[in-house]
Amino acid sequence: MGSLQLLPPTASSHAADMDWLFAALLGVSAFILLLVFGLMILFCVRYRKGSKVERGNRLGRTWRVEVAWTGLTFAAFLVLYFWGADLYVRIHSPPGEATDIYVVGKQWMWKIEHPGGQREIDTLHVPVGRPVRLVLTSQDVIHDFAIPAFRIRQDAVPGRYETLWFMPTEVGEYRLFCAEFCGTWHSRMGGTIVVMEPSDFQRWLDSQDPGPSLAQEGEALFRSYGCSGCHGGAGTVRAPRLEGLFGRPVPLEDGRTVIADDRYIRDSILMPKAEIAAGYPPVMPSFAGQIGEDDLLKLVAYIKSLADKTADSAERPAP
């Protein structure tokens, strides 16, 4: 192709906004660069050795200039700051109807799981025009999930979940990168994002052998790790039922209230002592080091799938 392409294709709902911010930053920087270098060159020529110009009198009162340039620079920084912060917050606040996709980074591949149980490695199929919410984590070191055509990148950090969302706007194939140096084959850690028409996407989903869904696998793990012994409502230990938990505010023993999101559930499993549900004994053992990221995602998906159910037996104590 003869044309010079300076930016990657714009293929997501965030792309145009991000490009405007980038253009504004570039514009402001270019303006300052030209101003400073322009004045430097001007003065070099004007006050060169031997030129006949007035060199004696320095300008007297300059506070107006000082205040003006300090004020204007400050204002420009504030505008850029709020602009960038607004964009950042929007990218990290997924709309309610978004489809969840789980991504686990590991040396050196991206493992992707669809809610229906379809799995992919280094490839992500998504439908065009539908919002997609990514829940990202890493199994070993810090990776970074970057799709230039969507203008998103987010670190995948071991031990925590990061969520962000995007909505693809153009059918096509786009490059996926790991944008955080993560070891020997970092440069090969990447893949392809395949954006499809919703009907093609549905056909693709159906053609995959889904196996059990994440939530179904989570349910099996919930039994095999012994969670159901306490949380099933039948045991002797008084433990909260997990039906209807996801997305609700949970009153804690120390008086705080937190929303039961992915992070809360994950932390409840790995660090049960950190946030103890009000009214319950702190007897849940920590499962840190025993449950890998893959299984954690499944357990979280299972507990999430209980969100619309209600436990018939146990009542949650009033806050």
Ligand code: HEC
């Ligand atoms: C020995 C009994 C026991 C076992 C085993 C156990 N839990 Fe718990 N769990 C509790 C108790 C008691 C609480 C409430 C006190 C607290 O927050 O630590 C709790 C709290 C929780 C919460 C927070 C619930 C809320 O209402 O805020 C989640 C989520 C959870 N457990 C998930 C699990 C999972 C998943 C497993 C298996 C990997 C598991 N638990 C195993 C006893 C247990």
Ligand SMILES: [Cu+2]
């Ligand atoms: Cu990586």
